[in-house]
Amino acid sequence: MNSIRIFPCEFFPTLIIIIPMKHLKRTKIVDILKLTPTNEIINVKGWVRSKRGNKNVNFIALNDGSTIQNIQLVVDVEKFGEEYLKPISTGACISVNGILVASQGQGQAVEINASEIHIYGEADPLTYPLQKKGHSLEFLREIAHLRPRTNTFSAILRIRHAMAFAIHNYFNNHGFFYLHTPIITASDCEGAGQMFQVTTMDLQHIPTDESGKVNFSEDFFGKPANLTVSGQLEGELGALALGSIYTFGPTFRAENSNTPRHLAEFWMIEPEVAFYEIEDNMDLAEDFLKYLIQYALDNCKEDLAFLNQMWDKELIERLEFVTNNKFIRLSYTEGIKILEEAVKNGHKFEFPVSWGTDLQSEHERYLVETHFKCPVILSDYPKEIKAFYMKLNNDNKTVRAMDVLFPKIGEIIGGSQREESYEKLKSRIEEMNIPLKDMWWYLETRKYGTAPHSGFGLGFERLLLFVTGMGNIRDVIPFARTPKNADF
RNA sequence: UCUUCAGUAGCUCAGUUGGUUAGAGCACCUGACUGUUAAUCAGGGGGUCCUAGGUUCAAGUCCUAGCUGAAGAGCCA
Numbered sequence: 001m002n003s004i005r006i007f008p009c010e011f012f013p014t015l016i017i018i019i020p021m022k023h024l025k026r027t028k029i030v031d032i033l034k035l036t037p038t039n040e041i042i043n044v045k046g047w048v049r050s051k052r053g054n055k056n057v058n059f060i061a062l063n064d065g066s067t068i069q070n071i072q073l074v075v076d077v078e079k080f081g082e083e084y085l086k087p088i089s090t091g092a093c094i095s096v097n098g099i100l101v102a103s104q105g106q107g108q109a110v111e112i113n114a115s116e117i118h119i120y121g122e123a124d125p126l127t128y129p130l131q132k133k134g135h136s137l138e139f140l141r142e143i144a145h146l147r148p149r150t151n152t153f154s155a156i157l158r159i160r161h162a163m164a165f166a167i168h169n170y171f172n173n174h175g176f177f178y179l180h181t182p183i184i185t186a187s188d189c190e191g192a193g194q195m196f197q198v199t200t201m202d203l204q205h206i207p208t209d210e211s212g213k214v215n216f217s218e219d220f221f222g223k224p225a226n227l228t229v230s231g232q233l234e235g236e237l238g239a240l241a242l243g244s245i246y247t248f249g250p251t252f253r254a255e256n257s258n259t260p261r262h263l264a265e266f267w268m269i270e271p272e273v274a275f276y277e278i279e280d281n282m283d284l285a286e287d288f289l290k291y292l293i294q295y296a297l298d299n300c301k302e303d304l305a306f307l308n309q310m311w312d313k314e315l316i317e318r319l320e321f322v323t324n325n326k327f328i329r330l331s332y333t334e335g336i337k338i339l340e341e342a343v344k345n346g347h348k349f350e351f352p353v354s355w356g357t358d359l360q361s362e363h364e365r366y367l368v369e370t371h372f373k374c375p376v377i378l379s380d381y382p383k384e385i386k387a388f389y390m391k392l393n394n395d396n397k398t399v400r401a402m403d404v405l406f407p408k409i410g411e412i413i414g415g416s417q418r419e420e421s422y423e424k425l426k427s428r429i430e431e432m433n434i435p436l437k438d439m440w441w442y443l444e445t446r447k448y449g450t451a452p453h454s455g456f457g458l459g460f461e462r463l464l465l466f467v468t469g470m471g472n473i474r475d476v477i478p479f480a481r482t483p484k485n486a487d488f
Numbered sequence: 489u490c491u492u493c494a495g496u497a498g499c500u501c502a503g504u505u506g507g508u509u510a511g512a513g514c515a516c517c518u519g520a521c522u523g524u525u526a527a528u529c530a531g532g533g534g535g536u537c538c539u540a541g542g543u544u545c546a547a548g549u550c551c552u553a554g555c556u557g558a559a560g561a562g563c564c565a
Contacts, residue, residue: 052527059524074523090515107525127498131515132526135499138557193563230565255563256489268565350561361561414565459565472558484556 021116022097030066037102037110044071044112045095045120047149048088050132053077058085060114062094065148068155068302072103072111080117090132091123091149137475144479144488152310155303156468156476159296163463164248166295167269170288171246176271179238179245181231186223187438194254195226196264227252231270232455233389233442236418239272239453240445246271248460256483260472261410263461265481272455278391278400278417281454282377285404285413286327288458289375294323296467304468312469318407319467321374328372331380332359332398338371339363358385361410368405376405388428390416391452402456409466415456422446 024043027035032044046064053059053075060073073096077085088094098112105111129143130150140147147153168178184198200220201207207215216223231247238245251268271284296304297319308315330338339353351360359378368376379402380393390399404413419425425446429439436443464476474480479488 050526052524054521054524054527056522057524059527061525072525103523105523105525125516129498131499133499133514134526139499141557251565253564257563258489258558259561259563260559262564266565409565411565457565462565 021095021118024097026095028066029062029064029069029071032071032100032112033067033069033110035100035110037100039099041097041115042100042112043095043097044073046071046093048090048092048094048123050090051085051088060088060094062096063149063154065154068151068158068306072105072108073098073114074111075114075117080114084117087119087122088117089123089125089128091125091128091130093120093123094118095120137470137472141474141480148478151306153475155306156464156470157478158303159300159468160464160476162296162300163292163460163467166292166299167246167248167460169295170291171244171271174244176244176246176273177238177242179231179235179242179247181228181234181238181247181249183228183250184221184225185228186221186225187233193229195229196252196254198225198227229253230268230457232272232457235270235272235455236442236453237445239274239455240449240451243275244271244273258483260474261462261465263473263477263480263482266473266477267460269458269460270455272453274451274453276417276454277452278379278402278454281415281417281456282327282329282379282402285377285402285415285456285458289404289413289463290323292463293319293467297323307469315469318469322406325374327375327377327404329377329379332378332382333380335359335363335367335376335378338367342366342371356382356384364405364410368410369407373407375407378403378405386416388432388434389418389425391419392424392428400454404456406462406466409462412462412466413456413458415454417452417454420446420450420452422450 022041024041026045027042029044029046032042035042044062044064046062049061049063049070051058051060054077056077058075058077060075061070062073063070075085095118096112096114097116098114100110100112103109103111130146135150137152140150140153148157171178198220201214201218207218209215219225229251231249231251235245235247247268247270249267250265252265253262254264255262257264271288273280273284276284297316304316304319333355336353336355339349339359343349343353347366349360349362349366351357351362353363364378367378368374379400380398381401381403382397383390383392383399386399386401390401392399400417402413402415403411404415406412419428422443426436426443429436429443461473461476464470465473468476470476474482
């Protein structure tokens with residue numbers, strides 16, 4: 001390393017002597033904390049969380065993001081000089097060589113006696129927005145470029161990584177293949193809300209035809225194109241060839257949703273499996289969610305403990321409850337009966353309950369949080385309130401849909417067994433006025449070698465809301481995209 | 489998009505029935521302190537009271553509109 005150390009000379013106070021800092025391979029704090037103290041010199045690099053002390057000795061709490069834990073640096077003030085240490089304030093980035101020793105203080109097992117310090121970057125205390133105190137989540141959202149440097153967000157981002165890894169791990173272990181479905185799609189029939197249009201046309205001079213309509217043949221793809229709202233339809237194509245696939249990618253919805261549970265850009269996991277009935281689909285969803293939550297409990301202990309202590313005292317308890325209890329499974333019809341019973345017994349809902357209407361948030365919350373106090377898988381909804389591709393039951397009234405409802409989050413998973421009959425699917429498409437010409441490829445999977453199959457979509461950030469205990473989805477993604485907000 | 493609530497120092501917030509020079513804690517700066525744990529102690533600086541109108545002798549405080557944020561609802565994962 002070409003780093004240097006500068007310090008004032010005793011005889012010529014203005015003279016600065018430059019000495020190359022001894023080059024050592026960096027050790028991450030997460031690994032340092034596992035070491036037993038020897039007399040070897042090690043190097044640590046990171047950002048200063050706090051500096052305290054007196055005329056003789058300074059204590060620097062350093063964090064490098066590898067763990068929520070800081071390493072304590074002990075700095076002899078006389079050795080470096082007050083002036084040199086001054087710019088090492090909260091937020092500054094430094095590289096330190098020193099000896100790892102057993103701590104003389106109470107708060108930590110080991111600490112580093114600093115012998116050389118190089119300052120990579122100062123952080124002017126007058127303007128650096130992060131202080132050594134708690135900040136509101138709303139304030140931190142306004143400084144999304146710096147919030148990963150806080151304990152809370154570094155914990156969330158490490159958990160986010162762990163969950164992404166665990167998702168791939170689970171599917172790989174279960175023989176699923178990761179299928180990359182397109183981000184840009186020219187089919188407007190994915191049926192999950194408003195789409196963002198993709199175009200290379202000059203919006204100031206849009207080409208039109210004789211009748212004044214937009215001439216999309218001049219656009220990049222020669223027809224209207226959008227960002228995907230779901231990889232499911234393509235996922236089905238994969239499942240009907242590879243057997244078991246999953247997608248895990250960004251998803252875009254141009255809905256004007258202003259809630260703590262919605263993002264315009266979010267990540268979704270969509271497994272799709274051939275020869276799966278709806279019950280198999282439920283088994284997969286339950287096993288998958290429990291695996292992920294258990295993975296977090298096993299591998300993100302310190303970060304979860306921090307979030308539990310800081311934001312949500314019941315977090316770990318709630319996670320353990322979910323892994324230890326079977327999800328309640330019941331049909332939409334049974335759910336309605338329970339809700340009607342509740343109304344009879346005096347429970348007041350803002351919206352009326354009756355068979356055939358979609359369940360409101362308050363109804364789902366009643367089932368999950370009040371009645372069962374447990375995750376619930378609701379299935380077999382009336383066909384009128386569900387998507388065209390869901391398999392019709394023999395009663396001709398309900399479809400094999402399933403929603404997994406979680407406490408605090410609501411719908412975390414939505415899925416179904418897919419309609420595999422060419423004729424039934426075709427007539428559903430026609431009933432819902434979806435243009436058949438755009439769906440020919442989807443229908444051909446039913447025309448040639450069709451098979452029963454099922455799948456679901458898991459909102460990655462909704463999973464993270466549950467696992468981290470955060471209340472707002474904008475706090476579990478590094479850079480949130482919501483209506484009127486695409487900064488950073 | 490609808491409903492409700494909020495916007496005062498860098499951050500978190502107090503500010504009485506409308507009444508003189510708008511406060512506190514933390515942060516920051518200066519000083520003290522021989523091992524601190526978001527160190528402590530003493531002192532200091534720091535304000536377009538969200539914006540624009542209006543009511544009033546007088547507005548941080550009341551009214552109207554807008555902007556921004558949050559919560560709930562709808563849409564959904």
